[in-house]
Amino acid sequence: MYPIARLCGIAVLLGLLAALLLKNMLLGDAVDFHRHKALLIGIDGVQYEQLKHAMDAGKAPFITQLHPAMSYTGGIIGSSTQQPTFSGPGWATVLTGAWVNRHRIAGNNSSLRNKTDSLFKLISLSSPTRHTASIVSWNPINDNFIDDINAGFIELGVKCGGDDQCTTDRTVQELRTGNFDFIFVHLDQADNAGHENGFGPRYQEAIARVDLQIGQILGALDKRKQQNPDEDWLVMLTTDHGRRPPDGYDHGEQSRSEKTTFIGLNKPANEELTHPIGDPFDSRLDGLYGFASVADIAPTILAHLGINSDPERYVIDGVPLIGHVGVRQLTATLNTATRSVSLRWRVTEGSKQPLRIYRSGQLIAKLTDSSREYIDTELPQPIGPLNYTVVLNDVPVSRLITEPPAKR
Numbered sequence: 001m002y003p004i005a006r007l008c009g010i011a012v013l014l015g016l017l018a019a020l021l022l023k024n025m026l027l028g029d030a031v032d033f034h035r036h037k038a039l040l041i042g043i044d045g046v047q048y049e050q051l052k053h054a055m056d057a058g059k060a061p062f063i064t065q066l067h068p069a070m071s072y073t074g075g076i077i078g079s080s081t082q083q084p085t086f087s088g089p090g091w092a093t094v095l096t097g098a099w100v101n102r103h104r105i106a107g108n109n110s111s112l113r114n115k116t117d118s119l120f121k122l123i124s125l126s127s128p129t130r131h132t133a134s135i136v137s138w139n140p141i142n143d144n145f146i147d148d149i150n151a152g153f154i155e156l157g158v159k160c161g162g163d164d165q166c167t168t169d170r171t172v173q174e175l176r177t178g179n180f181d182f183i184f185v186h187l188d189q190a191d192n193a194g195h196e197n198g199f200g201p202r203y204q205e206a207i208a209r210v211d212l213q214i215g216q217i218l219g220a221l222d223k224r225k226q227q228n229p230d231e232d233w234l235v236m237l238t239t240d241h242g243r244r245p246p247d248g249y250d251h252g253e254q255s256r257s258e259k260t261t262f263i264g265l266n267k268p269a270n271e272e273l274t275h276p277i278g279d280p281f282d283s284r285l286d287g288l289y290g291f292a293s294v295a296d297i298a299p300t301i302l303a304h305l306g307i308n309s310d311p312e313r314y315v316i317d318g319v320p321l322i323g324h325v326g327v328r329q330l331t332a333t334l335n336t337a338t339r340s341v342s343l344r345w346r347v348t349e350g351s352k353q354p355l356r357i358y359r360s361g362q363l364i365a366k367l368t369d370s371s372r373e374y375i376d377t378e379l380p381q382p383i384g385p386l387n388y389t390v391v392l393n394d395v396p397v398s399r400l401i402t403e404p405p406a407k408r
């Protein structure tokens with residue numbers, strides 16, 4: 001038998017070893033946390049075909065570097081996700097990965113408050129050492145997210161009141177000397193030019209000016225990367241809505257042109273962005289719903305920052321555009337007559353793990369076969385809001401079902 005002292009010695013040694021391993025693991029994570037950062041550039045009211053026109057004419061070289069690909073906004077027409085193609089709802093979806101049935105920003109109104117988890121909150125809560133900033137030209141964005149500012153989830157909130165050079169300069173300054181892990185910067189002048197002049201040379205000039213400011217921001221980021229070669233920056237670019245044809249003065253409705261947006265990034269995207277579904281379940285709007293959506297931006301940034309998504313709490317409608325693709329085209333339909341919810345999806349990437357389905361945080365199914373559909377017949381009474389999350393390849397995606405009001 002070992003003397004007690006030796007047993008104690010071994011125990012202490014094992015304890016030290018465990019502590020060392022744990023410390024290494026934690027340090028490893030910490031290093032990763034600080035290497036990965038994200039810059040999200042929002043350019044208001046830029047219509048995709050008009051942007052392509054500017055790019056083809058060589059007037060938008062910096063935007064071109066980010067390879068903008070077509071996407072959609074405004075949710076699905078006729079469903080609880082349908083939202084006006086205005087800036088309030090548009091930016092709320094970009095910054096939450098959710099549609100209006102979750103974020104509740106139904107219009108342009110500074111008194112509305114975001115009601116779902118924002119990108120800022122999820123990043124901030126992922127680590128006490130992570131810092132976020134929201135630098136906007138159109139002030140109501142930061143008003144809609146004032147709860148995040150008050151809670152410290154947005155550490156730096158800057159409202160530039162329509163002055164894009166102010167948002168540009170502040171972003172350049174923070175990239176030079178700041179220590180933010182996520183910066184959202186918003187530029188407004190293209191939308192203003194659209195409202196004042198419609199499509200035409202003035203609108204094209206505004207896109208070119210925005211491009212130059214993006215050039216200033218990307219230039220500051222390049223310098224920072226030279227000085228901090230260990231930092232790994234994801235840069236994303238998007239808009240909040242398109243414009244109404246044929247003249248482009250207005251927006252807010254559900255036409256294809258108003259719902260068409262784009263997403264660009266400085267890294268290779270997965271097939272959700274690069275290979276739109278040619279025959280989407282919902283074929284309206286010339287197949288627009290087969291493309292990525294602006295709800296995909298938030299989960300892409302979370303994926304880059306390595307923020308693990310707990311499927312039991314997941315409430316994001318978009319899918320990440322980098323790394324693995326989960327299920328695509330997820331639709332959830334409530335049938336009140338049979339008291340059931342039918343889930344449908346597409347799979348375009350193989351998976352070794354079973355597909356998992358959660359209903360409001362509870363695992364209800366594990367599917368190992370190649371099924372592309374699941375019918376949930378065990379709904380609670382009353383049905384109430386139900387959040388379905390489908391996980392494939394460790395990538396979750398969610399849909400919110402709300403019971404329609406009883407007919408009289």
Ligand SMILES: [Zn+2]
Pocket residue numbers: 045087191192195251
């Ligand atoms: Zn506008």
